[in-house]
Amino acid sequence: MDYLIMCIGNRTGGDxxxxxxxxxxxKKEETKNFAVLDCGTVPENYTSI
Numbered sequence: 001m002d003y004l005i006m007c008i009g010n011r012t013g014g015d016x017x018x019x020x021x022x023x024x025x026x027k028k029e030e031t032k033n034f035a036v037l038d039c040g041t042v043p044e045n046y047t048s049i
Contacts, residue, residue: 003034008043 005026009019023038039046 001032001035005034005036006039006043006046007036008039008041010041 005023007019007023007026009021010016011020020038020040023036026034026036037046
C-alpha cells in the first residue's frame, strides 16, 4: 500500500456525507496502491495527532 485515503463526514448530515460516499465508491475500486478508511466524524481517532 502506497497511500491511505481518509474520508471524513457524517452519513446522516446531508452534504456532510460526501466523505463516506466517496469512501464507499473508492472501496469498490481498491487496489494494492491505496487503502480507504472511512473516519466518520472523528478522524483524530485514526491518527496520532
